[in-house]
Structure formats: C-alpha cells, structure tokens
Amino acid sequence: MIAFAIGCMCLALAVVYQIQKPHQWVKYFITCISSLLVCMMLSELQLMTNILLKDSFASLVVSKVISGILVGNVVFLVSFIPYFTTWVIRDSWHNPYKTFFLMLSCVYAVLGVLNIISPRSWCTNMMDILFVCVLAFCFCVMLKNLESIEEKGVRAVCITVIIVSVSMLPAIGATLVFPWLRNLMYGIYFLAFSITIMSYLFSYFTRNRVGTEDAPKKLTLQDLAPFHITEREYTVILLVSQGMTNKEIAAKLGISVNTVNNHVANIFAKTKVRSRIDLLNLLKQLW
Numbered sequence: 001m002i003a004f005a006i007g008c009m010c011l012a013l014a015v016v017y018q019i020q021k022p023h024q025w026v027k028y029f030i031t032c033i034s035s036l037l038v039c040m041m042l043s044e045l046q047l048m049t050n051i052l053l054k055d056s057f058a059s060l061v062v063s064k065v066i067s068g069i070l071v072g073n074v075v076f077l078v079s080f081i082p083y084f085t086t087w088v089i090r091d092s093w094h095n096p097y098k099t100f101f102l103m104l105s106c107v108y109a110v111l112g113v114l115n116i117i118s119p120r121s122w123c124t125n126m127m128d129i130l131f132v133c134v135l136a137f138c139f140c141v142m143l144k145n146l147e148s149i150e151e152k153g154v155r156a157v158c159i160t161v162i163i164v165s166v167s168m169l170p171a172i173g174a175t176l177v178f179p180w181l182r183n184l185m186y187g188i189y190f191l192a193f194s195i196t197i198m199s200y201l202f203s204y205f206t207r208n209r210v211g212t213e214d215a216p217k218k219l220t221l222q223d224l225a226p227f228h229i230t231e232r233e234y235t236v237i238l239l240v241s242q243g244m245t246n247k248e249i250a251a252k253l254g255i256s257v258n259t260v261n262n263h264v265a266n267i268f269a270k271t272k273v274r275s276r277i278d279l280l281n282l283l284k285q286l287w
Contacts, residue, residue, distance in 0.1 A: 006191055007040065013198060028087060035076060038073050040190060067115075071115075074127075076105075079104075082134060082137065085138040111130070219241070221234045228270060240276060241280060
C-alpha cells in the first residue's frame with residue numbers, strides 16, 4: 001500500500017512535469033507507471049478478496065476476473081517496456097525486437113490463461129521468469145547504449161534505475177524459491193523505482209523554481225499601461241532596451257526608418273523623456 005501511494009505521487013508529478021515541460025518519453029513513462037499501478041491495485045484487490053470472501057464461490061469468480069485483467073495488463077507491459085527502452089536509446093522499434101517481444105507477450109498470455117484455469121506453481125514461476133528476463137534484457141540494452149541518450153536528466157534516471165534494478169534482482173529471484181515473498185518484493189521494487197523517478201522530478205521542480213526566482217522580470221505591455229503605449233511601440237521599446245539603433249529596429253521589423261523615428265518620438269512624448277538614456281532609466285524603474 002505504501003508503494004502504491006508513492007507510485008501515485010510519482011504519477012502525479014510526472015503529469016505536472018509533462019504539462020510544464022512536454023516530452024515524448026514522459027508520455028510513455030506515464031503509460032508505463034499507470035499500468036504498473038493497475039497491476040499493484042489488482043494484486044491487492046485479489047489478496048483482499050481471498051481474505052475477506054475466503055473460499056466462497058464469489059471469491060473464486062472475483063479472483064479469476066482480477067487475474068484475467070492482471071494478466072492482460074502484464075502482457076501489454078511485456079511488449080511496451082522494451083518498446084519504451086528502444087525509444088529512449090533512440091533505436092527504432094524494428095522487426096527483430098518487435099516480433100520477438102510480441103511472441104513473448106503471446107507466451108505470457110497463454111501461461112496466464114493456463115494459470116487462471118488451473119493454478120500451478122511452475123506456471124507462475126515461468127511467468128515471473130519471463131517478465132524478469134524482459135526487464136533484464138531492457139536494462140542490458142539500456143546500459144550498452146547509455147551514451148546515445150541525448151538528454152542528461154533522462155540518462156541519469158536510466159543509470160539510477162539500472163543500479164536499483166540490479167540490486168533488487170537477487171531479492172526478486174528469491175521469490176521463485178519462496179513464493180510467499182512475491183507481493184512483498186514486488187512492492188519493494190516498485191517503491192524503489194518510484195522513489196528514483198520522484199528524485200529526478202523533485203530536482204527538476206527545485207531547479208525550475210530557483211531559476212524562476214533568479215530570472216529578471218520581463219517588461220510587459222501592462223507595465224506601460226499608464227503611458228498608453230501601443231503594442232507596436234512596446235515592441236520598439238523592447239528593441240531599444242536591447243541597444244538597437246533606429247536603423248536596426250527598422251530592419252528587424254521590416255518598416256522604414258522614418259516610421260521608427262515617429263514611434264520613438266511618440267514614446268518620448270508619452271513617457272515624457274528626452275533621450276534613450278532617460279527612457280532606459282525609466283524602464284529600469286518599471287523592471
């Protein structure tokens with residue numbers, strides 16, 4: 001439940017990050033973590049159903065339905081996680097990868113259906129091994145192609161995820177020997193994964209907040225409202241503040257020098273200044 005709560009927080013931060021700084025990888029990440037959250041929720045619902053309803057017929061039906069949805073979601077992840085990995089390392093989702101992982105998805109689906117119809121420990125172990133192998137393959141490919149990841153922040157997250165995942169592999173492997181550890185280990189792994197991503201997102205929001213506070217305020221047309229400055233005159237004022245001459249302003253705006261001279265004269269008259277220096281001093285007061 002703690003891992004699920006942290007995962008929801010991570011998802012919320014990712015959505016805010018996507019709104020502020022849209023990236024294709026964030027959309028994929030949101031899809032991925034949403035699917036993982038669904039898996040966790042379904043697993044907990046199945047566990048609660050077995051505890052509350054015990055061995056009743058209702059418990060059996062609900063458990064089978066939840067298991068079917070859970071298997072379908074993991075079938076999606078078996079193909080989606082490698083696709084996301086190849087996208088991150090700027091490698092196209094070409095046929096060898098595409099065909100191979102689609103086949104693995106089909107194999108996982110068959111094993112899942114068989115396990116729902118007639119639960120067997122070997123079937124559950126095969127499903128776990130298959131999913132762990134998919135993750136291991138993705139991490140190896142990511143590790144091999146880290147240099148091809150263009151964005152430094154994404155590269156740092158990938159390195160951290162690889163380290164966390166490698167450190168968790170023995171624990172996940174232990175679930176094959178001790179099945180009762182499965183839910184606990186998956187929860188711990190998902191918790192570690194969520195905290196890793198949240199650390200990156202928090203660092204981004206911190207940097208963004210500091211950068212916003214330190215950045216100088218930009219002069220707006222609203223700041224000049226008392227002088228009744230028009231939009232064109234506002235544009236000229238911004239260019240004047242950059243140190244551009246009337247000739248350069250005319251070339252920049254595609255108008256004649258005489259027109260610029262008229263705009264500057266009107267600005268001087270409205271702001272009651274006599275020179276560019278006086279105008280710049282006035283602008284500094286408004287900034």
